[in-house]
Amino acid sequence: MITRLQYFNCVVETGSISEASRLFDIQPSSISRQLVALESELGVRLLNRTTRSVGLTEAGQTFYRYSQRVVAELEEAKKAVNDLQESPRGHLKVSMTVGFGECVVLPLLTKFRQQYPEINVELELTERVVDFVDENIDIAIRSGRLPDSNLIAKRLADNNFLLCASPEYLEGKEALKSPTQLIDFDCIRYGYAGWRDWFLMEDDVPTRLTINPNLTINTVNGQKQLVLNHAGLALLPLWAVHDELRNGTLIQVLPDFVFSPYDVMSATYALYLKRELVSPKIRVFIDFISLHIDG
Structure with a gap:
């Protein structure tokens, strides 16, 4: 549907199916089929077509006003998502043990916020196992033996x-x-x-x-x-x-x-969900703690 709206808007703005097809680098017949499918889905004619020109019907004029907004909003949404991938920002929820949070992370938070002012940090200090999905956890910091799971574990430091x-x-x-x-x-x-x-x-x-x-x-x-x-x-x-x-x-x-306290030598890990792209806010927080942790 979105692609059809983009084709429709381009045809209206250029006044030509052939020009729109050139801009999208596809055949004019492909755009024509998409426009017919759009009109069929809506149950109204949007465009008056002649061999030389394309014009909007009354229904087409109304639909075009909304279609412009939809496509513009989509572009804004894409930009916002891309910005999140490029710049560390947004809400970051981190779970960790009480001891590690109070002794290591809390003293570092002011410096972290100065370095990354667009990241809003929410800390949860708890000894219990957290559910990443249900509790919207971005990172959990844990020590000792790690359970088998679908989480990525990044070693922060050995436990001395x-x-x-x-x-x-x-x-x-x-x-x-x-x-x-x-x-x-x-x-x-x-x-x-x-x-x-x-x-x-x-x-x-x-x-x-x-x-x-x-x-x-x-x-x-x-x-x-x-x-x-x-x-x-x-x-x-x-x-x-x-x-x-x-x-x-x-x-x-x-x-x-x-x-x-364990029967094996252990380490402290930052855990996060497996995903194709790791959000910059997750990456910079883990890197920051790893850099500053002492022991």
């Missing part, structure tokens, strides 16, 4: 987990020299099901550690605050504690050992 404590908590206690000593220390466990255990990784081979989880909490920031308040040791991602390690309010315990 450090055993941390405050200097005040360790003061006066027996020096920690081996992971086997952890049973004698207060351990603060993350409450999410996938992170309940602590593993010692040796050549990528996991050994489950025996710990004394006297406190369990379901956010990374909550874990960190408890450690800062001298409540015990916690296994924390580097991206959550790099500032505290630099300023000395937290210290890394047993730095010669590699720890993980």
Whole structure:
């Protein structure tokens, strides 16, 4: 229907089927057939045709006014879609865990918005699995094992987990020299099901550690605050504690050992739906976080 409208408009504006066919680079007979089909669909004659000219009927004049608007709106729609593909803009909904959002993304948002002012960001901080289609999610940032799905996963960073404590908590206690000593220390466990255990990784081979989880909490920031308040040791991602390690309010315990809350070494990923063309707003957000993530 749209193609027929474009042919019709061109014939009206050029006053000639042959000229319209030249502009569209098709045979005049093809345009004539499309015009006849359009008139048949509408049930009225739109054009008076002679061997020398083409003129509008009264019905054709009325129809042409609307046809102009329809084709113009279509061109505007095409331009808007093309602009979205060329320039990062529009609404961007991103889901991520509470800890990653609070520790990594929120401090970066002002800089991101300054760089991409035409992108409106909506963040959803949650530990649950989200439905991309039903919830209109553009990107989900998740760590650990990824479920098999129809999503594209872009690796943002390896997950480096450090055993941390405050200097005040360790003061006066027996020096920690081996992971086997952890049973004698207060351990603060993350409450999410996938992170309940602590593993010692040796050549990528996991050994489950025996710990004394006297406190369990379901956010990374909550874990960190408890450690800062001298409540015990916690296994924390580097991206959550790099500032505290630099300023000395937290210290890394047993730095010669590699720890993980998973029985495999893991990473943080940006997930998005498979599609032929990735929207620029999705691409630039993922690239920005990947560039600025620390640990």
